Amino acid sequence: DVQMTQSPATLSASVGDRVTIICRVSQSIDNLLAWYQQKPGRPPKLLIYKASSLESGVPSRFSGSGSGTEFTLTITSLQPDDFATYYCQQYHGYPYTFGQGTKLEVK
Amino acid sequence: EMQLVESGGGLVQPGGSLRLSCIASGFIFSDSEMNWVRQAPGKGLEWLSHISRSRSSIYYADSVKGRFTVSRDNAKKSLYLQMDNLRPEDTALYFCVREAGLGDDALDIWGQGTMVIVSS
Numbered sequence: 165d166v167q168m169t170q171s172p173a174t175l176s177a178s179v180g181d182r183v184t185i186i187c188r189v190s191q192s193i194d195n196l197l198a199w200y201q202q203k204p205g206r207p208p209k210l211l212i213y214k215a216s217s218l219e220s221g222v223p224s225r226f227s228g229s230g231s232g233t234e235f236t237l238t239i240t241s242l243q244p245d246d247f248a249t250y251y252c253q254q255y256h257g258y259p260y261t262f263g264q265g266t267k268l269e270v271k
Numbered sequence: 272e273m274q275l276v277e278s279g280g281g282l283v284q285p286g287g288s289l290r291l292s293c294i295a296s297g298f299i300f301s302d303s304e305m306n307w308v309r310q311a312p313g314k315g316l317e318w319l320s321h322i323s324r325s326r327s328s329i330y331y332a333d334s335v336k337g338r339f340t341v342s343r344d345n346a347k348k349s350l351y352l353q354m355d356n357l358r359p360e361d362t363a364l365y366f367c368v369r370e371a372g373l374g375d376d377a378l379d380i381w382g383q384g385t386m387v388i389v390s391s
Contacts, residue, residue: 213377260318
């Protein structure tokens with residue numbers, strides 16, 4: 165199975181900050197990686213697919229990069245609505261696997 | 272509006288069974304590959320199962336293989352998860368999820384989830 169290592173587990177930041185979350189993968193998955201945002205009591209929401217493609221309706225301050233085994237999610241100019249938990253997920257092969265999650269909290 | 276609505280969750284004793292259902296609306300269900308994903312209380316996301324449009328390809332996580340069975344009825348726009356021999360560690364919120372398709376398999380539509388509690 166493809167193992168996902170997401171870091172950091174918790175990230176403290178302020179409105180206006182630029183933050184980066186890293187997802188490392190145990191084997192090459194080309195660009196078949198997605199990023200999701202989840203708020204308490206809500207299902208996850210797709211932000212980024214194919215490592216760097218922005219899902220329709222997602223603000224342009226979200227961006228993804230990487231290929232192979234290392235990927236990043238960057239949020240520029242954090243907004244109050246962005247404080248949530250973020251997950252990476254590979255869909256290169258089954259079983260699909262998720263990162264452990266990064267909780268983005270207010271500093 | 273594209274929507275998935277799960278039902279069928281509840282409290283069940285260890286060793287018991289439950290059948291979860293998910294009804295789709297706002298998109299062509301028969302054209303969509305579907306999955307189940309769960310989230311234990313306070314924990315991360317765990318992918319459980321995939322079923323292809325025609326039911327020809329089915330995959331399971333090792334944690335549920337042999338106990339859970341995924342199925343679908345395209346005429347009823349419905350996805351199912353039969354869960355047998357339930358364990359306390361199966362306690363979680365279960366999400367029905369669509370793959371985006373059109374050459375990409377990211378999980379683009381999620382239901383609100385249905386809660387399963389396995390406890391005596």
